[in-house]
Amino acid sequence: VYVRGNWNAPFRYQAWNTGARLKPAYYAPRYYIADPYRYRLPPARGNLRWVRHYNDVLLVNVRTGAIVQVHRGFFW
Numbered sequence: 116v117y118v119r120g121n122w123n124a125p126f127r128y129q130a131w132n133t134g135a136r137l138k139p140a141y142y143a144p145r146y147y148i149a150d151p152y153r154y155r156l157p158p159a160r161g162n163l164r165w166v167r168h169y170n171d172v173l174l175v176n177v178r179t180g181a182i183v184q185v186h187r188g189f190f191w
Contacts, residue, residue: 170187
């Protein structure tokens with residue numbers, strides 16, 4: 116889900132890197148990008164989900180919390 120305007124999360128920004136593991140609060144369904152095609156992101160298959168983290172986009176394996184791909188400053 117992409118929320119326009121004053122977007123806040125219950126945690127502070129952190130610049131995540133590929134291979135890091137997130138706690139489930141960081142990739143809860145409310146942060147999923149429901150329509151990746153709209154943002155020209157490739158489809159997330161299987162257990163992968165595109166997740167918004169402030170202005171960054173992370174491709175996360177929601178079973179393990181592992182970050183597969185990072186796009187910093189995506190929503191600038």
